[in-house]
Amino acid sequence: MQATKLPLKTRIARMTPAQLALSCVMTAVFVWFIMACMILPIANLLKTVFFEGGKLSLDAFQKLIKSPRAMKALRNSFILAPTLSLTVGFVGISLVLITEYFDIKGAKILRLGYLTTLIYGGVTLVSGYKFIYSNTGVLTNLLASVFPNMNRNWFTGYWAVLFVMTFSCTSNHMIFLRNAMRAVDFQTVEAARNMGASQWYILRRVVLPVLLPSLFAVTILTFITGLCAMSAPLLVGGKDFQTINPMIKQFADMTTTSAKSLSATLSLVLGLATMLLLAIMTFIEKRGHYMSVSKVKTKIVKQKINNPVVNVLVHIYAYALFVIYVIPVVLIVLFSFSDSAHIQLRQLDFSTFSLKNYAELLSKTTAYKPFVVSIVYSALAAVIVGMLVVIACRYIQKHKNGAAATTLEYSLMLPWLLPSTLIALSLILAFNQSRWYMFNQPLVATLWLLLIGYVIIKLPFTMRMTKAAFFSLDNALEDAAKNMGAGEVYTFRRVIFPVLLPTVMAIAALNFNSLLTDYDMSAFLHHPANPTLGVKIKSLTEEMGNSSDGVALTFVYAVLMMIISSIVLYLVYGRGGRESIKE
């Protein structure tokens, strides 16, 4: 600690040659990465939108307004986002109340069912729903046998997207809102009851207000998810309900400059909307969370619903939700052992169960390659982003309030403000030609681009978590090491890093997990000869109904994903989990 900050010259003069060299290399790496991979590509994207033909113009926006497809996509996104916030909010709150507040029979089993979205999400989840509800789906077949004249294509468009996304977006509620519910001090409930308040009144006036800040935050996250929806509109939206992101992808895939410019404009609109929403969220976060003022906090005791009719209705509702959450998972697991013919007919016959689909995945290069590609990319990105952020956080911790540290922090948090499609598009537009700052190497259609994209999108989450871990470290540990003669690097290597390692590894595991089935970024940046798992599952899901082999493969992928995700989540949050991450 320096009482008065030493000038840069003095600090440099006090460095050993090795420390000086290390500092120079690190500075060069960070400046290059931030400029070449983030700032300049985004600047290039802005140039594409605002400087068409070398002159400042707003033509791109005029083109956007004139394009009926683009405007329809915009409108659809802005219809989907608020309605999704409402439906997810309703379902999410009910999940938390069912599992944490009310005394519901079988709550532990129900909780497991509701938590399935943590191990099974994105494009995999949409494919699961499609298997049940599409024109050849299990439920559709069942309904058609009862109502032969029904429209088999009933599960498509806005309502289908809303349904799928409602049940796939409750993960945030199950993590953040559940934590907030657990933080409610039961003594406040008892105090309210002691003063004669009814069950409904206590829920409305005592419990829910404590959850409000978390609820606002998760609602905004849901709104952003709705705006940036990609796989659900692509797979179940049909022709009539396409949103901004699929449209950006479609325009970006076209070869004309005009289409590319339209794509960039759409991504910019999405980026601005995201920034605005995140600003609102930050404002809400700053207003703070309600903290229990009790000296001794009491854990929530589950509340019995006094009214018997309401109690039965709530139980029916809870189990209906459980069925919606669990059926796709159960069917995917079961059908992954079934043969092609039965998958085609959507019929379960246990006598035909085998490990053939799994064997095929392991033996066919085309089948296992996407899996290996995703594992390698996710692992590499998780490790690289972890390393970059640990070094950055160490610098920020050592030089907090310094201009360089603040710039570094904001630069690495920048991707938080930008939708992944905007980042992906900016990388494509920047690196479809050689750039001096990328050593004159065009990166499009190379293996590097997706890796860069993955690293960039995982920076903000990793920064927030790692920085929190760094700042919760006891400064006295470092002082103690120095007091015993340890230098900067030795202290970091032997004292600080070992303490942080469990948290760093847990964050890397979570990053690995979420990148494994990524579709949004992969759809833009993947190498044509090396599709990722998300891309492969999406293409196989589109074939659903035509090729049963492809569907079987999708199920095997999904099962393996669920196993990997469960292991990762168990390591992070489970018995071997780390307190820092749990908090």
Place this chain on the structure above:
Amino acid sequence: MIQLNGIEVRFGDFTALKDINIHVKEGQFYTFLGPSGCGKTTTLRTITGFIEPAAGTVMVKGKDITHVPVERRNIGMVFQNYALFPTMSVYENIAFGMRVKKVNKTDIDRRVKEMALKVDLTEQQLSRKVAELSGGQQQRVAIARALVNNPEIICLDEPLSNLDAKLRVQLREELKEMQAKFGITTVYVTHDQEEALTLSDCIAVFNKGFIEQIGTPNEIYSASKTEFVCNFIGDINKLTPKVVQAIAQQTGRALNPEAATYIRLERIYVNHSDASRAAFQARVIGAEYFGLYIKYLLEMDGQTLKCIDKNDGRQYLKKGDAVEVSINPADLMVY
């Protein structure tokens, strides 16, 4: 041994320490005492090198170490929460400093075991993780870790503040014994006056970044130089001008009734008159039983007075009892 000359420390616009001058003799147990935020820890951290002063010099054995980095000072430190490395075993914690200095393994092993023996840590405890130890054992590890590198000075920053009352007293005694055994120059920071009085050879009382008084425990307690020190150390009564005037009249001592006049609780005599003292009639208005002694609250000439009486088996006084109180003018502290 340690000399702080005109030390000034600033945090931005805020001056945390101003003109601090201290001389710690070799082998002395020197305590920095004061309320929270008074600058005692800042002074300690200036000695250890965590803070570089804006002005003044830090000298150890006549050598100026003001700008010597912390890792090269060879001053041991025990932190408030011990700062034991949670990922390392007790052995690794104690060996840390020697490993940094690349001492050979055999020497490390020998010195760690010797030091463990000196601070009453068993061989089994050496292989444990620090989180598995009790508060007292953790303190011993922290001391062992600070002493194993043979520092010339050891600094302790409120090492007993996180412990419960009983353990604090027990470890205080152990700490004093250890200091005597090692004979090492010790600088100790505390806000606990009892701790400072029982442990120290010399005390510096801090207030708002300045030193109010430096002296032996007895000087600090019985001859407090400033009103702040007098109030900060121990429980005390401030006498009203009327009582001060009465004392002056009865004893013939020249006392200024307008001056701030204090007397310690144990210097007030109850039902124990003497010709050299001023005597007053008082009434008991409250009593607190402490086991070892009883603390009475008396009402005397419009003044509320606290005093203590040894619990020697006599029946103690009850609320409403009339008593005679006597005060020796020599026991008064006037500012």
